[in-house]
Amino acid sequence: MADHKISIHQQDAKKLAAGYSRSFRLVEILSIVSFFSMTAVLFYRVSHQLNDKPWLILEAFIVGYLLADFTSGFVHWMGDTWGSTEMPILGKALIRPFREHHVDQKAMTRHDYIETNGSNCLISVPWAFGALFIPLDSSVGLFAAVSIGSMIFWVMMTNQFHKWSHLEESERPALVSFLQRWHLILPPEHHQIHHAAPYAKYYCITTGWLNWPLHKLRFFRIAERIVTGLTGLIPRKDDIGLYAALATAPTQSAPLEQQTQRH
Template structure:
């Protein structure tokens, strides 16, 4: 079944996708990197010397921020892989295109310079960076929240660099060591995601969240909810309508118990509204 599904995949041309990286997008990314560094530096300056800041608070914020960044990377990665089209205005070329290009040319990311690798993540982190900077530092709770948000977006910014290293044939020695002990994203772990049809292990900061999310069927459950609510089929614009529909149906059959329970609740609600045959897709 999986071999037949893989043969049905219709992917976009890697050269066309690469050409979508325009001078305007690069200028936006350069601005984003400068703004991100400025905001993070200002946050460190605000926190430095604050009597409420202690080593355990900083360590907790950094570690929790790392886990949160891994989860956020999975959400963003899943959205970029699963929904929307590269032809969409602004979002298509700036955000969705890099994800789709990566599936047809895994090594393209290793040829990207610092700006192209990290600019997008800096851009999406700017609102959170500004929030972390503007929060009041009048109590331990506010200081911890500000530190946590600052740490989280630092790791979000570093995510694509870790991702790039996971595809690099000969990374620096220290990076290879960190990959082997799973302190950053290991190549073997990430390779699971790069097995067609690319529907699992989306977390790419460190990958610690991938197994827990897979055990509860988090992303398939989210896809079924969105499909029920909108009628959209996940990955239709990435792998083709036929393969996407077959994958959607296969996932439903193989779903963990928690996903099947959620599906039954959704279908039960639809049945109560409109008697008739039960469908995984909400009527439009």
């Protein structure tokens, strides 16, 4: 698909970094506080069932971890592939960090706790709120509440795991290196597969466990074909430039590629 002759056109790193606004930072702080408050209440509610149904809770907890890895991949794919930094509101707040990360991988290692984790708390807050209202007296309800609680907890941790995967070995706490070596959280070498242009595979960044199966299933390529078929949008156009995006898009964009080559 990709070839080394494709010329990738990315955006200016300084301009991307400058797009982090104070108002969005306030939203992030509120999201972090809301997220931890709601998760604490959920944990308290579930803790009463721990003695009665420990295996069910453990299973739901593991399912939540897998769901978080999938969610991390799906959200990352959406952010990398569609939209533009020029879009109102969403462009600066949600899409800009994805563009910045491909231009300057180390930028996120300089972000503080709020900038690293705020946006993931923001997307988790509605789920945490919903999970608080699930009745826990049935096994189905308990399983749903714990798996959602576990999923949003690991989604919240995802950017931290991602950040750790970009630290130099000497900068990483020993426990983090241990967890990475055992592939319990995202290992740095595994994640580097994503960081080769055109940045079109291995999107999962919680543990990365689902990267290989999703790649083999061509999951994201099929999703791109569907989106392009329905909307005409070209995947990765804003990230790597129109020409490279066309050259790496699933074959459906081939007629468009021929059109641009004529100009």
